[in-house]
Amino acid sequence: MSGILKGQFDHLSETLGRDRVLADHPVGPYTTFNIGGPADAFYEATSAEELAGAIVLARNADLPFFVLGLGANILLGDKGFRGLVIRNAAKRVSVSEEGILEAESGAVFWPDVINIAIDLGWSGLEHYAGIPSTVGGALWQNLHFLSPAPGRERTMFLEEVVLDAHILSPDNIRRRVTADYFNFGYDQSIIQHSGDIVLIARFQLKKADSETMRRITKENIEWRSTRHPPLDTEPSAGSIFKKIEGIGAGRLIDECGLKGTRKGGIEITHRHANIMINRGGATAQDVLSMIEFVVKTVQEQKGYVLEPEIAFIGEF
Ligand SMILES: Cc1cc2nc3c(=O)[nH]c(=O)nc-3n(C[C@H](O)[C@H](O)[C@H](O)COP(=O)(O)OP(=O)(O)OC[C@H]3O[C@@H](n4cnc5c(N)ncnc54)[C@H](O)[C@@H]3O)c2cc1C
Incomplete structure (x- = not known):
């Protein structure tokens, strides 16, 4: 203490x-x-x-x-x-007859919230199957997913289905705000700067066939499993660096030949150059020194300056 x-x-x-x-x-x-x-x-x-x-x-x-x-x-x-x-760990979820799904902000999207919506035949969240996130964390960064499926190849953003939310503002007032309050962007929302905390969020979903949605989740999860390390055996924080429009941070790191590079317990996975995995006993210092090394190498070889997308919390 x-x-x-x-x-x-x-x-x-x-x-x-x-x-x-x-x-x-x-x-x-x-x-x-x-x-x-x-x-x-x-x-x-x-x-x-x-x-x-x-x-x-x-x-x-x-x-x-x-x-x-x-x-x-x-x-x-x-x-x-x-x-x-x-x-x-506030996880209560309910769905109205009009397809409004209300979830406390600690509810876990996949599998909990998404499966509830699918079972009841409500569509809008199934695209995010397989992404580790609570409802609050998802609103914080406007969760998104680039769908690989033919006919759906576009980046989907959670903001498309956010209706409103109950927040606790920095002056401890509770209020309901509509989706536009969040000022969503790519990896962006107002709560990253405002100090608001999401207590409960509501999503407006659309009626759809449960079987079709199950097929979409299956496809997305299979697609992920070939590109992303499994969290249970290869812990990670997902993509480490922000996207560089039209190029991709992962591609730059890959072109510098950095896949498989190891520092202490941290390794750049062979599956995806923008993801680092904890090989066991990795420290935050290992991650920092790998980030520093990658930024320097990519800048020297490619002329781009990568910026971390993950948040650094606490004392290092
Ligand atoms: C393997 C893997 C794959 C991933 N793939 C994707 C992907 O495809 N697309 C994508 O967009 N992201 C992806 N991510 C990133 C991650 O899933 C998202 O950023 C997710 O939304 C984080 O949610 P969380 O609950 O873990 O938030 P945390 O990491 O716990 O917190 C993130 C931030 O949100 C804040 N926060 C959390 N809850 C609240 C709340 N109730 N109110 C206010 N602030 C809050 C925290 O204080 C913190 O600042 C991936 C991550 C991993 C590990």
């Missing part, structure tokens, strides 16, 4: 529950990279109410906090997080 006062910790555990606030708790295993040190305090919110309550508590106590989804788009530092990590 190096960065948080004992009084602050006691206040958290008295309010949120003694057995539910964990001191010096390892956070790396809750990320898809399986890298990173402990949080001073760690709490798992199991409803939107609990999520909002924990954030208000941290803000009122001037305690730094971080809302963690599946940790699929972050690199957590080896020294961990000074403050409170709130793991969002």
Whole structure:
């Protein structure tokens, strides 16, 4: 508990529950990279109410906090997080007769939310099958997927089906905002800068045949399995560098011959040059030194400056 006062910790555990606030708790295993040190305090919110309550508590106590989804788009530092990590496990999902799917922000898209929609015959989310993401993390970056299927070869963005959301604003006011509030772009939304937290989101879906949607998810997952390392045996954070329009960061790295390069426990996978995998025991420092090496090599050989797309969280 190096960065948080004992009084602050006691206040958290008295309010949120003694057995539910964990001191010096390892956070790396809750990320898809399986890298990173402990949080001073760690709490798992199991409803939107609990999520909002924990954030208000941290803000009122001037305690730094971080809302963690599946940790699929972050690199957590080896020294961990000074403050409170709130793991969002608020997962309630319901669907109205008009095809409005309402999900708490910790609900996991694949397989949970997507399968509920498909089983009930509602279309719009099935394209994102196989991507690790909570609803909150997906809105944060406007989840997208370049469909490989004939007739559907285009990038689909989650914003196409977002109806509205319940957010907790930085001044702790809860309000409902419509999709345009998010100002979505490629890998962009307003909540990356505003400090708003998504509590609940609603998606407007369209009626469709469940079998057709199951076929789409199957095709997308098969396509992914040939290009992406499986998370259970080759932990990763997905693409490390931002896309360079018309060229592709992965292609540049590949053309520099960097696939298979290894630093400590980190390796650039042979499957996809923009993805690094944790070969076991990798540290955040390994990732940083690999990023530095790739940026330098691509700049020297290709003249492009790559920028990381993942977020760097905590102390390195
Ligand atoms: C193998 C693999 C493949 C991937 N493929 C794709 C792909 O095809 N397309 C794509 O778009 N992405 C892809 N990604 C990236 C990743 O899946 C997305 O960025 C995803 O949306 C991250 O969601 P998360 O719940 O893990 O968020 P986290 O990584 O936990 O958090 C990311 C950010 O969102 C913030 N956040 C989380 N929840 C909330 C909330 N409720 N309110 C406000 N802020 C919040 C966090 O604080 C953090 O800043 C891939 C990643 C992996 C590992």
